[in-house]
Amino acid sequence: MAVYTEVGDEELSSFLTDYDIGHLVAFRGIAEGVENSNFLLRTEKDGVARDFILTLYERRVNPAELPWFLGLMEHLATHGVSCPLPVAGRDGNALRELAGRPAAITTFLPGVWPRHVQVEHCGPLGEALARLHEAGTTYAPTRANGLGPTAWQPLLDKAAASQGTEETFPGLTAELRLALKRILSAWPPSSDPAVLPRGQIHADLFPDNAFFLDGRVSGIIDFYFACTDLLAYDVAICLNAWCFDETGHFDTARRDALLAGYESVRPLTSAEHDALPALCAGGALRFALTRLYDWVNTPAGALVTRKDPMDYVKKLRVFLSDMSVNPVHV
Amino acid sequence: MAVYTEVGDEELSSFLTDYDIGHLVAFRGIAEGVENSNFLLRTEKDGVARDFILTLYERRVNPAELPWFLGLMEHLATHGVSCPLPVAGRDGNALRELAGRPAAITTFLPGVWPRHVQVEHCGPLGEALARLHEAGTTYAPTRANGLGPTAWQPLLDKAAASQGTEETFPGLTAELRLALKRILSAWPPSSDPAVLPRGQIHADLFPDNAFFLDGRVSGIIDFYFACTDLLAYDVAICLNAWCFDETGHFDTARRDALLAGYESVRPLTSAEHDALPALCAGGALRFALTRLYDWVNTPAGALVTRKDPMDYVKKLRVFLSDMSVNPVHV
Secondary structure, eight states: OOOOSOOOHHHHHHHHTTSOSOEEEEEEEESOOSSSEEEEEEEEETTEEEEEEEEEOOTTSOGGGHHHHHHHHHHHHTTTOOSOOBOOOTTSOSOEEETTEEEEEEEOOOBBOOSSOOHHHHHHHHHHHHHHHHHHTTOOOOOOOTTSHHHHHHHHHHHHHSTTHHHHSTTHHHHHHHHHHHHHHHSOOTTOTTTSOEEEEOSOOOGGGEEEETTEEEEEOOOTTOEEEEHHHHHHHHHHHHSBOTTSOBOHHHHHHHHHHHHTTSOOOHHHHHHHHHHHHHHHHHHHHHHHHHHHHSOTTOSSOOOOTHHHHHHHHHHHHHHHHOSSOO | OOOOSOOOHHHHHHHHTTSOSOEEEEEEEESOOSSSEEEEEEEEETTEEEEEEEEEOOTTSOGGGHHHHHHHHHHHHTTTOOSOOBOOOTTSOSOEEETTEEEEEEEOOOBBOOSSOOHHHHHHHHHHHHHHHHHHTTOOOOOOOTTSHHHHHHHHHHHHHSTTHHHHSTTHHHHHHHHHHHHHHHSOOTTOTTTSOEEEEOSOOOGGGEEEETTEEEEEOOOTTOEEEEHHHHHHHHHHHHSBOTTSOBOHHHHHHHHHHHHTTSOOOHHHHHHHHHHHHHHHHHHHHHHHHHHHHSOTTOSSOOOOTHHHHHHHHHHHHHHHHOSSOO
């Protein structure tokens, strides 16, 4: 929620001459996007105002991977998904440099992200996720999931080794070790792609990354965790992100709406249904681990908001109990 | 640079029914405005997109003073100043409540604030400031300057009494005491309004509060320090905010351009010219004092950016030396 890098006026003017998008009309920092600096950029061309988002890529995004992300967004946007379309400069390249950072201009999307998720959001969200998965099947380049199951043990080890983890969260790393073991033993084998369909997943489709307008999804943003992985794992991440109410209770009406919306476009296979409890627990563990790692590795005085890992530990407990009670179907 | 308060979707929809500005199309947090939460709000009415800024007023702004600020902005906007125009709801009131905060919708202004001030900005800025002063003469309500000369001694006393001030800034409060004494003895008497013209001043017209487009000032924002005070003191604040280069050197070419731009609309009286060195030193002292106070009273871990008071102490030294060398004219 910040602008990390400022862009000089002459720099900006000079940067825009590389594009055929008209002349600059307005430029305002956007308080969204956790990792990058984003600006609303308005231009005018032939008397018509046009809006874009200018993104400067900060730490955490590997510049070498930006062509994959921008390529995916372009592919999805041109295959019916309401996501930002990267705008190419006059030389055909969308990925450029500004203020010493990799930078790109993408189209501005209408809508409002839901500050309070309702069951009514979950059906359209599930449907939009399925359309994203379908559109992604024809994007051939792949990107490994850097925060997938193989990353969890090292993340947990690092968090456990950090000073203060045990004092701040007594017993937590031991609990997470047991959970990790259970989840990995139930995880669908990646060696047999026929079992669970794989493809391009968003992997971070939280409410602040989905804009709604008139009850429909009008935009999906922030593809910088996207990767090639189990499609049903993306569904599981959304069940984590969208289906717990504000008291931490798992809302089965939201889950049912999300799955029904998804399956109205792409029915889950029975193997995917069977795997969902483990995938949901895995999704909860993934966010619990990255939040725990960030929590114990962020200096108390840093200018970033630390997110409490316990929110996801509680979700993890719900899904682990679901794995026990109902090991076959969610 | 943040959004402090989030607005629920239903809350926002319900809030907008109080206005006749069309239906909601987009809503994004803006990373600008130091003290308040600001959002870009786009609506559509009769097929035409319209942009606004929604502001939620946070701490530091006294709700009782909001009618004065909004009244001033409306007056200025309808008297030729490019500033945000408050939008009234169907009941005629611009000041409303949203998410438990006082809230107002104002028009969106085009332009870009200059990240790197050039001499070319200073003429148009001076001219825009003079037009603001002229337009303000017909706005009758007054507001005392809460951060004017009478506030400086108590601010300095509080900063001096804070733990750590002397260790962090050795000798600084003693230096500021001497400066304050000199400045107050040279300050124009407020008892004789004929000496220096008084009126509505912005009092915080820093580069990030002035948008430019095609070499002209396209917007002046953030009126929440505005008050009724010496017009030339507003000029002095701008000389502080716009005329030092990035190495801390006072750029007389910028000063000359700013004053020439101002005087092309409203010539300063000779008494105002004579007073400028003391007013400039007072402006530097005012920002040095509030920054020092904030610095020593902001916990190291707080989620706000502390501004170094020494930047303004250095400016203060420049203006104090100017008071000695050239006591009559800047």
